[in-house]
Amino acid sequence: MLLETPPRIRSIIGISPVPASGFPLEGEMWELFAGAAKNPGNCRAIIDNTTGGPRDDAWLDGMVSRSVGRSSATAFRAYPGSWARVDFHERVKDNPVPVLLLAGANDPAPGPGAMRATWIQWYPNAQLEVLPNTGHHAPEESPEAVAAAIERHLGR
Numbered sequence: 001m002l003l004e005t006p007p008r009i010r011s012i013i014g015i016s017p018v019p020a021s022g023f024p025l026e027g028e029m030w031e032l033f034a035g036a037a038k039n040p041g042n043c044r045a046i047i048d049n050t051t052g053g054p055r056d057d058a059w060l061d062g063m064v065s066r067s068v069g070r071s072s073a074t075a076f077r078a079y080p081g082s083w084a085r086v087d088f089h090e091r092v093k094d095n096p097v098p099v100l101l102l103a104g105a106n107d108p109a110p111g112p113g114a115m116r117a118t119w120i121q122w123y124p125n126a127q128l129e130v131l132p133n134t135g136h137h138a139p140e141e142s143p144e145a146v147a148a149a150i151e152r153h154l155g156r
Contacts, residue, residue, distance in 0.1 A: 015102045016110055021118060047067070051106065052135045094124060098127075098153075
């Protein structure tokens with residue numbers, strides 16, 4: 001949206017966002033994500049890994065159930081390609097829009113380190129907030145912290 005209608009975007013809030021350079025998935029990792037559309041076990045493995053592993057079975061089962069129940073297999077299958085095999089970071093580089101990045105401290109994928117190496121480098125008005133005891137699924141893992149950070153950002 002920022003690239004298509006820049007005057008309409010006043011700020012960006014990214015929650016565990018994939019950078020504009022994409023997030024590389026190859027080999028077994030690609031197969032794990034691509035297979036999640038048909039195999040709930042893949043979905044569970046992804047969620048368990050991206051939370052950093054501290055969540056119990058009931059929480060993981062609930063996340064998998066919601067993911068599978070609310071997503072079409074077609075959309076789920078196409079999803080990884082939309083963020084793993086694209087790179088448009090040169091088009092967003094140096095954009096002055098204010099950006100709030102929320103990253104879980106336990107997120108092994110686009111976590112705080114990835115945010116510092118990408119988003120923070122490309123957006124001069126970007127700010128990173130690291131959420132403790134949180135992985136990739138911040139709204140489900142730390143809803144109060146996410147809501148508070150968003151309210152602070154929008155209140156500026």
